[in-house]
Amino acid sequence: MGGISVGGGHGGKKSLDSDIPLVPFIDLLLCCVMFLLVSAVWTQLARLNANQQAPGQPSQPTDPPPPSVKLILQVQGTGYVLATTAGERTEIPKVSGAYDRSALQQRLHDRRQLEPNRHDITVAPEDGVVYSDVVVAMDTALGEGYASLDLSDGATL
16 A cells, blocks of 8 residues: 655654555556547547538539549450440450460550550459459459459449
């Protein structure tokens, strides 16, 4: 136990020393510190940044962003299809029952020459396509510089 000496006991006066139980105070302090640490972590995760336009504030005219053209690599049972949302479509059929990876690589390389700043592609396998064939298509796209790969089910395109 901790004690406080405040003097006294001289000249017939009563001593004012007292014992303070420190263990409960330390327990309370540790509980408060732990609570503050735990609650501080969650305040950043639960924050939502919002900008509300109040009446009377001038609103900035915002032009809608131009629709971006997506590049889609479809892995179908008959072969690959390299398409865009703009309507372009290049079919790469199977050769002797196997997917033509070299032709896909060449088409992706040609496409990369047209758009050197594009790094995104959506791979959309058809139902029933073997998973290893999808992985080969993704590896080929990654090898040609399309680092941002999205995987879609094909029904949402």
